[in-house]
Amino acid sequence: VISPALGDSGAHITPVPMIKYITTLLSLLAVPACAAVVREYSLNLTASYLAPNGFYREMFLVNGQHPGPLIEADEGDTISATVYNNLQVPMTIHFHGIHQLGTPWMDGAPGVSQRSIFPGESFVYNFTTAGQYGSYWYHAHVRSYYQDGIRGPVYIRPANDRPRPYDLVTEGNATATSILRALESNPMPLYIMDWNKLTSDAIYYKEVTYGIDPACIFGYLINGKGRVTCPTNEAITAAGASRLEIFQNATGIRSSFDSLGCLDLSAVNGYPGIDNVALEAPGFSTPCQATNTDREIFYVSGSDWMMFNVINMAGGFASYLSIDGHDMWVLQVDGTFIQPQKVKQLYVGLGSRYIIAVPTVKNNGDFAIRFACSEVAQVTEQIAWLSYNAPAASQPVDYPVTSDVYQDMGGNLYDPDNTPTFNETAAAPYEESVEPPQGPAQHTIHFTLNRTAVVSFSLMDGGALMPIEMEYMTPLLWADDVSHPTTVDVGIKTGDVVDLIIDNIDRVILHPMHLHGHSFWVVSESNFESFGYSTVEEAIANGSSTINLNNPPYRDGYGVAPRGHVVFRYIADNAGAWMFHCHINMHLMTGMSAVILEDREAVRPRIP
Incomplete structure (x- = not known):
């Protein structure tokens, strides 16, 4: 529901009393050419018992789905989101990356900015998007309940007068630039999230009772879909060789992986005398059982470009992303246009967001979109598909793997000397006005x-x-x-x-x-x-x-x-x-x- 904005949006901004910051603040507070509106959303939190990766467990849903529905707005709009807590646990919602400028009581941090929303209660979050654009997300901020399913995307379309770096990507090709500008209004969702066999409360109680830092996950989901695969131990060990070396250098112990790719951390994890096998501690998972649940598939449909909104909604791990046979242009990071980088592998930090453009240069075939865990504790990956073919009536068991694979299941590059990767330290803002204050900090x-x-x-x-x-x-x-x-x-x-x-x-x-x-x-x-x-x-x-x-x-x-x-x-x-x-x-x-x-x-x- 969209209604006209009435009166004050709720933001109260005190000007920074230093001339050298005025340019930066004006840039951050740029508003769209169209009139701002209030965009109203309802988020109904419920519980269910589902099997997104083929194994049933209790999980939480937002409006009956996981991840939750998209909250979208134009830069400068006000968002009003009413949360109805129909769970049996307290809840708050944090809008990750949204500054809550002038409305700090809407930040969703229990015990810090608000009281929890208890079962049967509701709460209305009202805040402005002035000065912010791009990709964000919302998630539970009580305990670790967002890993049970309370998470979803937020997308704010940039103001018309917001400078964009698309000409640098297209080398001034007006047609290609216009395509990117059009795709910007509704980028394809590409959300990576971790998934566990147990609820987050059960994991927490196991952690504090037996000293087991969970360290491993059951697997990844992409847009809420996923499949359990069971690579051989030899393949896992080969992909995790550098992890074994890092762990040995840090602890002096040569460890090993279990069938889910979990590193045996018993040397540094768990209280003395615990039964690692019975408790399924990292490195002691029950034998892997493969499933055949659907993967996510994206269809090219004749476009020269695709734009993806990449969000790491996980609660434990960062990931490496690559798309077989395709380049990726990184355009935005954490809601800011950057100097674009053309890469074949993107490090997707925990909680971070990226807008990427992908040239669709193939004529036919199916190409794997790969997310591989980047952390020492586990070797695991999840795959979606980029398809140039017509949608099938039912999803096949799997597509053949192409020869243009850039990374293995551990995120290791097959040809590192010729595979450009995203350089976080070089990801400077595209707008020169977004620069840090000089001189000493107060x-x-x-x-x-x-x-x-x-x-x-x-x-x-x-x-x-x-x-x-x-x-x-x-x-x-x-x-x-x-x-x-x-x-x-x-x-x-x-x-x-x-x-x-x-x-x-x-x-x-x-x-x-x-x-x-x-x-x-x-x-x-x-x-x-x-x-x-x-x-x-x-x-x-x-x-x-x-x-x-x-x-x-x-x-x-x-x-x-x-x-x-x-x-x-x-x-x-x-x-x-x-x-x-x-x-x-x-x-x-x-x-x-x-x-x-x-x-x-x-x-x-x-x-x-």
Whole structure:
């Protein structure tokens, strides 16, 4: 339902009092040529018992489907989404990547920005999309319920006057550029999500009771569809050779994979004396059983180009994406047009979104769209199909594999010297105005990512853990007492520049870090060393080679490599209480989160 916008959209924006940021903010607040509207959606949350990959289990649905329905709007519109909780568990919905500019109470973080929606209750999320465009998603933010099915896409069509990089892709070919512009209004969905045999609550209780960090999944789904395949142990071991080496270098132990491609982590996982076999710990899965459920199929239908909206809706793993025999042009990352990159393999970070354009250069045949797990803990992949043939009455058992395969089931490239891959560090925004503020930051906050116990994960320097019970506490956005060890209150005011220095001291795990309420510039990054300085200014003064203040990526989530670091810089232009956390759900649930307070007193009187 679409209705005209009436009065204030709910956004209250305080101007940044620094001239050098005005250009950036004007760009971020560009509005479409057409009048903004209110787009109304209803999200009905229910439970069912289904078998998307051939094995039945309890799962959650949004409007009777998984993933949930698309929420779409034009840049500048207001979205009004009413959530009806007909589950037996509390719920909130977080609109991942949406800044909630002026409406921090709509961020969907329980115990931080709102109270949970309890069974039988409903809640209306109202927020503006002003200044934002591209791909986002919504998901449960209570426990790990989005891995049970509460997740779906959000797509905001860019304003007509928003600069686009399509001419760089088409080399100025007006016809091809017009095709891309037309496809932009409705890109094809390409959503990767993990799937487990057990519900997320059962996995959590097994984790905290027996010390088993789940680390492995039952498999992937693409757009809610998937199939279990059972490669030979030899094939899994060959595809996972580099993973075995990484694990051995970190632990001194030579491990092995089970039939689901799960690495045996018993040397570092689980409490002493547990029965790994009975508990199906990583490396001890029950024997793989193949299924023949439908895969997702995309039909070319004569177009010269296809555009895909790629979202990693998983709760545990990043992935490598490739399409046999086809190039991919990466156009957007995390809701921002970038300098386009032509690649054959794309790293799809956990929680991240990408708009890609694919030239459809073949005449006939079927080509695999491959998502392979990128993490050390597991070798697994899921396949969809890109078909140049007419739709069949029923899906065949499988299509033949072409000779143009770029990656194996572990994401390893068959010909790495001649296979271009996506370079995250070079993914600079296309609009030059989206540049980081120069000079020293008003605030520098340091975080240390660390596995403090078998199933405890922290990002605080002192090892403090955010308790899972915080979901039921008075939200920090308006609580009188905010003195918790994982609350960061350093006096951030509107217009301040904030640097987050994040060192990952874990030996094996890459942690994908997500900041609510903002996008940030990745101004320093290393995959093998800590930052080593107390501020960015100190790093510059000492000639650090990792600092990039000229054309850094602009993201809202980014991975921190084991034994590596990143530095995020952002402008405090959104008063509120904002979560900063690892997007591996079981790490978030066992403590790896903080809340950064930003000019909170300025927003408290306006909370509805």
